[in-house]
Amino acid sequence: MKASLKPPYMIALMRKLEIWVILLSTFLMETAPTAANSLMRQGYLDEQFIQLEELQDAENPNFVEEVVTMYYRDSARLIQNIEQALEKNPLDFAKLDNNMHQFMGSSSSIGAKKLKNECTQFNECCKTGNGEGCKRTFQQVKKEYAALKKKLEQYFQFSRQIGPVEKACRPK
């Protein structure tokens, strides 16, 4: 540990000032509103996707696409796990709930609003031990998952054509 010649109260005071400087600069920072207009209006995405867009910058110009690609790569495994678990008899609802929870968490992290809602339906069926309900709602989850993937592929294709960052007004 690095020894300091300053008294402890000075160290604490300077750390406090450092935190307030960070807060102030964040408040003053100009942010350009960005939005995946159409996808948000259709309910596919929520505010979290905007947060991802706002994290994108010149140093990480493909951050959103990187995260979404990571999501589709990792979530394919979770989808497969759930599919396999649904083939078992009897169904292990705790395992299904756990797997879906992981999938839902990842989907939330990219702002997949509609998909998250479908996952919630599945979780409700798990909680009530409704096997047929789980199978039915899982088909909806897969449908929504595929639909969002197509939409996002179109979005990134469009983004590449118009430039690194799409500036648009947020939908009201």
Place this chain on the structure above:
Amino acid sequence: MMSKNNLALGQKFSVLIVDDDKIIRRIHKMLLTKFEFESHAVENGKEAVDLYISGKNFDLILMDMEMAVMDGPKATRELRSMGINNVIVGVTSRGSTSEKQAFTEAGLDYCVEKPLSSETITSLLKELAKKY
């Protein structure tokens, strides 16, 4: 309670991200970089505890609740029993009050829902500033 031992002049505010979700680790790392924080990410509670045992220290820990090997509540209890009094913020996607309560009682300073946003980080900073 923030340990004064963690304070090091001239060094960036350091954050340990503890989460088994690779996507969450990437997003949170990026978000913290925007605040000019230095961050390190590990996959589970045991890796977090091992880091502290090895002598590493962080100003803030973002601890996921559900992880394999060692989950958030266990890792938090372990760190507190080691005398680690850095700020530990629980980060969970489970919204149930009782689960959050149990996690908080393990030794958290705060518990927030993931994924984190700029607003959440800003609120946390305001709370941290009050502690000094």
